[in-house]
Amino acid sequence: MRSLSLLALCSFSCLSFAADVPGSQDLPIVPRMVDAQIVDYRPAVELERIYPLGSIRKISGQLRFDGQVSARGNATSVTYELPPEHSATQAFTAAREALQKQDAQLLFWCQARDCGESSLWANEVFGNAKLYGSDNEQAYLLLRLAAPHDNTLVALYSITRGNRKAYLHVEQFEAAAPLGDLLPTSATLLRELKSTGELDFPKLTDAPDDTWLRLISRGLNLDTTLRTSLSGPNAEAWRQALIGQGVRAARLETGSVEGSGLHIELLR
Template sequence: MRSFRLLVVCCFSPLAFAADIPGSQDLPIVPRMTDAQIVDYRPATELERIYPLGSIRKISGQLRFDGQVSARGNATSVTYELPPEHSSLDAFTAARESLQKQDAQLLFWCQARDCGESSLWANDVFGNAKLYGADDRQAYLLLRLAAPRDNTLVALYSITRGNRKAYLHVEQFDAAAPLGDLLPTSATLLRELKSTGELDFPQLTGDPDETWLRLISRGLNLDTTLRVSISGPKAETWRQALIGQGVRTARMEAGSVEGSGLHLELLR
């Protein structure tokens, strides 16, 4: 009887719970959260990959979204089950902040019901049923790594299931050919501004670029209660151009952040 009790204790020990699936490993670009375990791992596989740049839905059996990035290359993914003391959003935020510190560019970011149905992300986008959970407890982010690794994309998806288990999925995609110009959505710029308090565009060193002007003005006009400061060598020119795009003058003031390009900072 005593040996049976020992066996039961062993089976439910923390060491047994923390074991990763055989042959799995972390992706070097994203640090693992303490005590998380790998429950799904897919080594590099060459395929044609499509990443949504908008909320997803199904119409007449077909997956629909407003924009996408599609390319051929090698995809590697790892899915973590998180320890009970950390939420899926904790892990998502930690991974995002780590990638942003590496100067990764955010392309599309959604949270909760703004992403669409979790079942579609789990089954149709990532092909991983473990990622199916509550629509209001999900988050998705697509990023592009900084040069010279700018032909690499990273997708993050976090979810909390109905049984309260939380997961973080990390996918790295190395494109076989140059990805070319990729632009963030206006809603993503707004979410980044609200979450981090700033938007930095080191590449925008000259007069307003029409494409970026349109993206930034639309982002700012999605929430007309926000005020920002604008810094950079052409800050006043950008401010006037944004006014011309319908951003109210009272919402913008001159900033003092030094740098080579355009910089917007949220005024609290």
């Protein structure tokens, strides 16, 4: 009986290991969801990479999107098939939260039809047909890791296919040259604020910066029902500047959250 039990245990362990694509491994920066299986793995390869910063569409045979990050470097990707008890949304959220705990900066975040056509993300952006599913069941996020790894980008893409199988794709890209300044979209700032309840800008320690002022004000004005509090060394200056950019004064309060830079908190 004991030998049968050991045999059964060995068989289960071997099957669990064999479920992953041979030679594959997790990316250290994103933890694997329990019982997820690696169904596609592409080790580091040097290439020219373009990551969209907007909804994608195809016009006259050419991909179109509002903005992009393009660079040469090494890309590594892992695609997980998720167990039935976990949704693509759950896996996407867990990966995003793990990266944000490492102070990664969100650059572009879209969900459902706001992303464009899933077929284009699957085949044109990631070159992986497994990622083709319902346009309403997709999410994409591009992040930049914090210094000293700020020349590394991470792309997340989750999808649920018509057969209800859910997938999470994780791609890590290490640029060969400095990426320079990269700014998030205003819509991404709003989505982050509504999803996490706060926005942190540790580098915005001085008087309001015109570029960031435009981005933040546009983000806040995409949903005029939201009220927020502003904290930081120059919180009142930012409040007045945002009012000057058309954000209603009644929507902005001065808060008391301590920190080195500007902190925006959603008031429930």
